[in-house]
Amino acid sequence: MKTLFTKSTKLTDRGIYITWHSSIYKASMNERTILWQREIAGLGPDLIFDKGVVYVYASQRDGIVYALQASTGQEIWSMCISPYLVKAGMQVNELMAMTLIDTVLYVLSFQGTLYALNTTTGVLLATYEIPPLQDIPLGSIELIIADGILYGSDQNNLYALNLQTTRPQWKTSIQMPQKILAYTLSNKAIYTIADLDPEGSYVYAFAADTGQQNWRSDLLPDPIFDAPVCDKDTTYCMGATTVYALNAQNGELRWEHFVGRTAGLKPCIENDMLYLCLAGAYQQEEFEEDDSQIKQCSLVALDRHTGELRWFRNLALQASTFHVKHGIFYLYCAAIDRLYAFGAGDGSVYWWLDCGVKKSDIDSESPGFGSSLIVIP
Numbered sequence: 454m455k456t457l458f459t460k461s462t463k464l465t466d467r468g469i470y471i472t473w474h475s476s477i478y479k480a481s482m483n484e485r486t487i488l489w490q491r492e493i494a495g496l497g498p499d500l501i502f503d504k505g506v507v508y509v510y511a512s513q514r515d516g517i518v519y520a521l522q523a524s525t526g527q528e529i530w531s532m533c534i535s536p537y538l539v540k541a542g543m544q545v546n547e548l549m550a551m552t553l554i555d556t557v558l559y560v561l562s563f564q565g566t567l568y569a570l571n572t573t574t575g576v577l578l579a580t581y582e583i584p585p586l587q588d589i590p591l592g593s594i595e596l597i598i599a600d601g602i603l604y605g606s607d608q609n610n611l612y613a614l615n616l617q618t619t620r621p622q623w624k625t626s627i628q629m630p631q632k633i634l635a636y637t638l639s640n641k642a643i644y645t646i647a648d649l650d651p652e653g654s655y656v657y658a659f660a661a662d663t664g665q666q667n668w669r670s671d672l673l674p675d676p677i678f679d680a681p682v683c684d685k686d687t688t689y690c691m692g693a694t695t696v697y698a699l700n701a702q703n704g705e706l707r708w709e710h711f712v713g714r715t716a717g718l719k720p721c722i723e724n725d726m727l728y729l730c731l732a733g734a735y736q737q738e739e740f741e742e743d744d745s746q747i748k749q750c751s752l753v754a755l756d757r758h759t760g761e762l763r764w765f766r767n768l769a770l771q772a773s774t775f776h777v778k779h780g781i782f783y784l785y786c787a788a789i790d791r792l793y794a795f796g797a798g799d800g801s802v803y804w805w806l807d808c809g810v811k812k813s814d815i816d817s818e819s820p821g822f823g824s825s826l827i828v829i830p
Contacts, residue, residue: 465524466502466505466523466524466829467482467829467830468480468481468482468488468523468828468829469481469482469783469792469826469827469828469829470500470502470507470523470825470826470827470828470829471774471785471792471808471825471826472496472498472500472509472821472823472824472825472826473773473774473785473787473821473823473824474496474787474820474821474822474823475492475493475494475495475496475820475821475823476490476491476492476496476810476821476823477490477491477492477493477496477500477507477509477521477526477823478490478491478526478808478810479523479526480792480806480808482794482828482830485804485806486806487806487808487809487810488526489525489526490526490810491521491526493509493511493517493519493821494511494513494514494821495511495512495513495514495820495821495822496509496510496511496512496821496822496823497509497510497511497512497548497549497551497821497822497823498822498823498824498825499550499551499825500823500825500827501551501552501553501558502523502827502829503553503572505522505523505524506520506521506522506523506529506572507520507521507522507523507526508520508521508551508553508558508572509521509823510548510551510560511548512547512548512549512822513544513547513820513821514537514544515533515535515536515537516533516534516535516536516546516547516548516560516562517531517532517533517534518531518532518534518548518551518558518560518568518570518575519531520572520575523829529575530574530575531575532570532575532576532577534548534560534568534570534577535547535548535562535566535568538564545563545564546562546563546564546566547562547563548560548561548562548563549561549562549563549586549594550594550595550596551596552596552597552598553572554598554599556571556572556573557569557570557571557572557578558570558571558572559596559598561583561594561596563585563586564585565582565583565584565585565586566580566581566582566583567580567581567582567583567603567616568580569581581603581614581616581619582619583603583605583614584605584607584612595635595636595637595680597636597637597638597643598616599638599661601615601616601617602614602615602616602622602661603616604636604638604643604661606633606636606645608632608633609626609627609628609629609630609631609632609633609647610624610625610626610633611624611625611626611627611633611636611643611645611659611664612624612625612664613661613664622664623663623664624664625659625664625665625666627647627655627657630649630650631647631648631649631655632647632648633645633646633647633648634646634647634648634677634678635677635678635679635680635681636680636681637680637681637682637683638661639683639688639701640683640701641660641661641662642658642659642660642661642667642701643658643659643660643661644656644657644658644680644681644683644688644701645657645658645659646677646678646679646680646681646690648676648677648678649672650676652672652674653672653673653674653675653676654672654673654675654676654677654690654692655669655670655672655673656669656670656673656677656681656688656690656697656699656704657669657670657704658688658701658704667704668703668704669704670699670704670705670706671704671706673690673692673695673697675692675693675694675695675697676692676693677690677691677692677693678717679691679717679719682719682720682722683701684722684757685701686700686701686702687699687700687701687707687757687758688700688701689720689722689727689757691715691717691719691720691729692715693714693715694711694712694713694714694715695709695710695711695712696709696710696712696715696720696727696729696755696760697709698757698760707760708759708760709760710755710760710762711736712729712731712735712736712751712753713731713733713734713735713736713737713738713751714731714732714733714737715729715731715732716730716731716732716750716772717732718730718772718774718775721775721776721777722757723777723778723779723780723797725756725757725758726754726755726756726757726763726797727754727755727756727757728752728753728754728755728775728777728782728797729752729753729754729755730750730751730752730753730772730775730784731750731751731752731753731772732749732750732772733749733750733751734749734751734767735751735753735765735767737751748769748770748771748788749767749768749769749770749771750767750768750770750771750772751765751766751767751768752765752766752768752775752782752784752795752800753765754797754800764799764800765800766795766800770786770788770789770791771786771787771788772784772785772786773785773786773787773788773824774824774825774826775826776826776827776828777797778828778830779828779830780796780797780798781794781795781796781797781803781828782794782795782796782797782800783795783826783828785826789807790807790808790809790810791805791806791807791808792805792806792808793805793806
């Protein structure tokens with residue numbers, strides 16, 4: 454581990470933080486310029502901002518966690534927690550997910566080792582062994598820890614592990630051939646996506662303290678790979694072409710809205726609106742056979758209570774990541790290295806910034822998977 458200097462809050466932390474492949478940089482909302490940029494070989498997809506510090510990790514070759522000064526991008530500390538390990542020609546110890554609880558940063562490896570680091574110094578506080586990932590998940594990897602309990606899944610099993618005792622708190626299973634793909638914790642319940650290929654998906658709710666099943670939704674005729682997004686009394690799920698809103702108390706369908714091809718980008722909720730970014734035009738039904746490079750997207754705003762369309766805007770560009778904050782829809786397009794700001798009320802263009810981020814051959818050596826956009830207003 455190396456520590457360079459202590460944290461400081463003298464300079465402003467306000468800005469837009471973006472990771473893409475092996476680059477991480479910060480853009481100014483007022484000056485519309487790039488304030489700083491760093492490249493980290495094998496950068497992972499997660500980015501966490503907390504109290505003037507940005508936390509990221511390298512997931513290729515050596516697993517290294519970094520703490521960066523949010524105002525300048527300078528390194529505060531770095532810690533190698535997972536040395537490079539290859540079996541049968543494949544790396545088996547890459548870092549997969551990260552979360553922050555109070556002053557502890559937790560990082561999960563593919564082998565099932567959970568590392569706990571002090572956020573101020575980077576010192577390794579503890580390690581825990583949990584069931585390893587069987588394969589690279591189709592869905593999003595959610596590292597969920599609350600009140601000393603880690604929630605995880607393995608095939609058709611969902612479990613809660615007490616980190617202090619390293620013993621299972623509870624374990625529950627759903628009927629095969631269903632497979633748990635993603636889950637999230639909200640209002641003392643674990644909301645879980647279960648895949649029943651090729652018929653569709655179920656959504657389950659389990660009590661977080663006991664694992665008891667609260668409800669199971671009707672079969673939704675859509676593959677759902679990403680964790681639900683919960684807000685107050687509603688659970689939102691993004692299918693391949695349709696958005697579903699379920700009653701969080703009983704799983705009943707409140708509304709559904711066919712939007713067209715979704716892009717695997719997590720919806721944003723602000724005020725009474727649900728914001729989406731699609732991979733294609735709004736309600737587009739047909740696509741070219743070779744759509745590996747989709748050069749069209751759509752910004753969509755739905756009434757989160759009723760599912761009614763408020764507005765949409767089709768764009769001739771390929772969306773990479775987005776975020777909605779304080780009435781502004783921020784969109785990054787990596788193909789042209791441009792950051793956009795749209796009005797969240799009607800989709801009108803506010804401004805755009807040609808980032809001009811310097812590229813290197815670092816991605817060809819250790820490819821990065823950065824894909825985050827966080828706005829600190």
